[in-house]
Amino acid sequence: MLDLDPRLDQKLRSLYEQIEEANPPAHLAHFDPERSKPRSRGFNFVIATAALAVVAIAVGGFAVELRAHLSGPGPAPAAHATPTPMPTPTAGIDAPPVVPGNPVANPAFQVPQVGAVSTVTSLKGWTVAGDVELVPVGTIGQPLFGSQYLVLQTGPVAGRVSQRVKTVPGTNYQLIFTTGLSPACTGSATLDVYWNGRYVMGMDTTPATHPSLAPGDLGWSTDVFASALATGTTTTIGFVGAGACGASLNDVILQPFPLPVG
């Protein structure tokens, strides 16, 4: 408990008492998850589009200036005469969060960088099987973090990624992952989560269950598997695309989660 001087303590307590007098909106007591969507759902797409437009204009302007500079008086350096398009490593909306102590390697699937939608058979840190794709920013949908996201397709072989990470036996962990809809697919979709090879949960990523999303918005959501008990010094975490469409993944974090009392 904080040791505050009495005057500040009294004022702060009065403020919190005032705040706690506010009644929550009545409809929260009759919450319907099928119908309830936060007011700002879909706003991401608008902001993301605007942000990308600004970036595009800035990059375009720079390219024009560069071209003018290169075509100016004097011979342009040969190495710069024919610039080749390169994937921008940090073109995403936000850089992937860096969580201290996260044992997951390549947690946001930013390595290897791809310039176009690519089927991948290897990912740094991850074991890959089945139909797995990396989708860079500016192609289909937008990642929430970084410049690309992972799609676990379901056919012909279900896409799956897994990674063995260091854990402390007997410690409870929370597996936090950012999941989105599978782009360009309208059927049923699920992201299955595995803990040490055991199926622990399935996230519904069916587009039909997210009708309020704007086109191109993958409805990124941070989900948690919170009752993950490590039984060994290493634990294998895995994600598998299921249903007709599979799912998108953008970030994976594993961290101890001592459940507080209270």
Add this chain to the structure above:
Amino acid sequence: VRRVSRTASGCVGKGVVALTGLTSTGESVSEPTFEAVVVADAGRLYTLALSILRDPGEAEDAVQETLVKAWRSWESVSRMERVSPWLTRVCVNHCISRRRHLRSRGWPPLDLFEGAGSTMVGNPSADVIDMDRAYRQLSLKQRAAITLNYRHGYSVEECAAFMRCRAGTVRTHVARGLATLRKELGDA
């Protein structure tokens, strides 16, 4: 492992996931319902979110987002012995998350609302109004750390688990937040 579809009959449109199962002896066992466990906690979560965000609409969004996530993860959430800390963690993280900031950077700017309408109920005293004005100068993380640590009595380590940061970072948020309050109130 039991697999529960969130669109199974009994869930759709009712907002209640009422699951029943059978024990090895065939005895029927009622599992906790989503409504009884999660929705019942909405009032507490709303107060918590309002303490951090100081905006009723944003607080409502945070609670709704928390309830939606609980519903989507109900299969594992329902197996927890204590759901309340998990809900607190999700709610706090939504309040201080980058994604919420991203939304808030749109129009209308959140700041316009924060300074404009009073969110106070009743007739608050001048001291409370001054305190609220000073409190709004704090960052969301500072507000979250002080609310959890001071008002709700969680330890620094527990606050760190809720806020997904280190205990030292929580201490820093609390110390800097209190320093700002003292400065704004002229108590420094």
